[in-house]
Amino acid sequence: MTSTAAVAAGAVSVGIAVSTAAVSAAIGTGVAGIVRDLNNDKHESMSAYEPHDPEEKCWILAIEKGPGNVRVLRFNSECDARMRFHKSWSIRVLYNPDGKEVATAGWNPWARGTIRRVMKNAYFAH
Incomplete structure (x- = not known):
């Protein structure tokens, strides 16, 4: 192997190591954000398994x-609700005062399905 080939091979190895470290750091940051978000609700959350009062808009x-622990946070204004929606790392679904889904975000389709099912069959059931 020539010295140029050896340098190139070393550069490729360093590039792979740097890329692997960067991806691992990004994943770690994302996981830390999700864990922090799950445990740091400043807004009081309540169980979604109890039906809500349909008069409360x-x-x-x-x-x-x-898994399976669906919680709801209630907001008086759309602005506050959307601000919290966009700050969250959790799997989330936003509903307007009429109970219609208006936004959803997050990467886990199974969790989103659980949220929708619980909201339809328990929280909005009246």
């Missing part, structure tokens, strides 16, 4: 805080 942010 508020914006609802539904999140899954662990």
Whole structure:
């Protein structure tokens, strides 16, 4: 192997190592954000398994805080609800005061399905 080939091979190895470290750091940061978000609700959340009062008109942010643990956060204004929606790392579904889904975000389709099912069959069931 020539010295140029050896240098090139070394550069490729360093490039792979740097890329692997960067991806691992990005994943670690994402996981840390999700864990922090799950445990850091400053807004009081309540169980989504209890039906809500249909007379109470508020914006609802539904999140899954662990498998099957669907929680709701209620907001008086759309602005506050959307701000919290966009700050969250959790799987989440935003509902307007009429109970219609208006936004969803997050990478886990199974958790999103759980949220939708619980909201339809328990929280919005009246």
